[in-house]
Amino acid sequence: MLAYGELLAFDRMAADARLAPDLSRQAALAEMAAAEMGNYRRLADRLGELGAEPEDAMRPFVAALRSFHDNTEPGDWLEALTKAYVGEGISDDFFREVARVLPPGSLADADRALVLDVLHDDGYAGFAAAEIKAAIAADPKVANRLSMWARRLTGEALSQAQQVALERTPLTALVLSGIDGGSLEELFGRLTAAHTARMGAVGLNN
Amino acid sequence: MLAYGELLAFDRMAADARLAPDLSRQAALAEMAAAEMGNYRRLADRLGELGAEPEDAMRPFVAALRSFHDNTEPGDWLEALTKAYVGEGISDDFFREVARVLPPGSLADADRALVLDVLHDDGYAGFAAAEIKAAIAADPKVANRLSMWARRLTGEALSQAQQVALERTPLTALVLSGIDGGSLEELFGRLTAAHTARMGAVGLNN
Numbered sequence: 001m002l003a004y005g006e007l008l009a010f011d012r013m014a015a016d017a018r019l020a021p022d023l024s025r026q027a028a029l030a031e032m033a034a035a036e037m038g039n040y041r042r043l044a045d046r047l048g049e050l051g052a053e054p055e056d057a058m059r060p061f062v063a064a065l066r067s068f069h070d071n072t073e074p075g076d077w078l079e080a081l082t083k084a085y086v087g088e089g090i091s092d093d094f095f096r097e098v099a100r101v102l103p104p105g106s107l108a109d110a111d112r113a114l115v116l117d118v119l120h121d122d123g124y125a126g127f128a129a130a131e132i133k134a135a136i137a138a139d140p141k142v143a144n145r146l147s148m149w150a151r152r153l154t155g156e157a158l159s160q161a162q163q164v165a166l167e168r169t170p171l172t173a174l175v176l177s178g179i180d181g182g183s184l185e186e187l188f189g190r191l192t193a194a195h196t197a198r199m200g201a202v203g204l205n206n
Numbered sequence: 207m208l209a210y211g212e213l214l215a216f217d218r219m220a221a222d223a224r225l226a227p228d229l230s231r232q233a234a235l236a237e238m239a240a241a242e243m244g245n246y247r248r249l250a251d252r253l254g255e256l257g258a259e260p261e262d263a264m265r266p267f268v269a270a271l272r273s274f275h276d277n278t279e280p281g282d283w284l285e286a287l288t289k290a291y292v293g294e295g296i297s298d299d300f301f302r303e304v305a306r307v308l309p310p311g312s313l314a315d316a317d318r319a320l321v322l323d324v325l326h327d328d329g330y331a332g333f334a335a336a337e338i339k340a341a342i343a344a345d346p347k348v349a350n351r352l353s354m355w356a357r358r359l360t361g362e363a364l365s366q367a368q369q370v371a372l373e374r375t376p377l378t379a380l381v382l383s384g385i386d387g388g389s390l391e392e393l394f395g396r397l398t399a400a401h402t403a404r405m406g407a408v409g410l411n412n
């Protein structure tokens with residue numbers, strides 16, 4: 001799921017780069033997209049080591065992830081950045097939760113380290129946040145438009161996540177198994193709190 | 207020109223990856239697109255060292271290179287591969303000619319080495335050639351369609367190259383200066399012969 005997520009993130013960031021207002025921003029986004037393919041390669045190699053064809057391993061997640069992206073096509077540069085900032089923030093948090101619940105043991109430890117390592121560093125989030133804040137500073141009305149856009153993104157993400165949870169019961173069981181003592185509500189609570197903090201940090205309302 | 211060419215090659219290969227018939231071919235093309243951004247970074251850094259803003263240095267070539275790509279949007283996976291195989295073959299040969307005529311001297315030697323180094327290695331050409339040959343083997347009629355497509359590509363490339371030559375007289379003068387004793391016809395002859403050989407190698411007619 002993470003491997004296909006990287007491939008799709010590449011695809012969408014590369015397309016979004018066309019929305020950039022100038023060549024240096026276009027190049028900046030293109031370079032971030034290119035970095036996703038380095039992560040993809042590491043995950044695909046690891047899938048191969050585990051005896052899986054990357055293509056087979058990714059296939060079950062294609063429909064949900066593509067639906068999310070197809071239903072949230074950004075209309076302009078700021079929508080594209082907000083989508084990446086909000087969407088990758090939530091999905092990175094989710095994959096960190098999954099990495100956390102991988103059972104202890106040397107193999108799983110290596111996988112946990114790999115997953116944590118390929119999750120986005122703050123370079124992209126920082127770039128997106130700076131652009132969003134500058135746009136809101138220049139025109140406060142932008143905050144309202146982007147806040148509504150972000151709500152549409154999270155709604156769509158929840159809908160697709162639910163679909164994956166229903167269809168991919170092993171993944172769902174893994175996530176649930178790690179909650180030990182806690183509850184699904186607590187997991188959602190953590191993801192929501194982090195999302196709300198990210199929104200506030202750039203001047204958007206949840 | 208080469209820096210913007212890399213940025214645009216990234217953009218178009220990333221878009222063409224969507225035309226791939228399966229996820230592993232999509233990933234293969236996406237990885238090649240990502241590699242262009244590594245080349246772009248090296249060229250942009252070098253432009254910076256020379257005291258130029260990459261964006262300013264690239265701007266004069268934006269219109270011609272974009273026109274070429276806009277006028278030759280591939281309709282399917284094989285057209286995309288043929289375009290990259292034919293188009294990057296010719297443009298790599300052209301940049302090698304330019305590198306060759308850079309005046310001797312340590313600065314120019316470093317630039318020559320950089321230009322030659324970022325030109326595509328045979329990884330992509332080999333991938334594209336194998337796909338084109340396999341498609342022709344499966345259906346010989348494909349050769350005719352792709353040969354016509356390649357002629358359209360070279361016609362469009364010549365038209366845009368002429369435009370650049372007229373508008374960018376310093377670049378044109380540099381290329382002409384290096385022909386010493388030879389003629390413009392010889393330069394075109396070399397580029398054409400290499401192109402014809404590449405076409406024949408995958409079963410296409412010039």
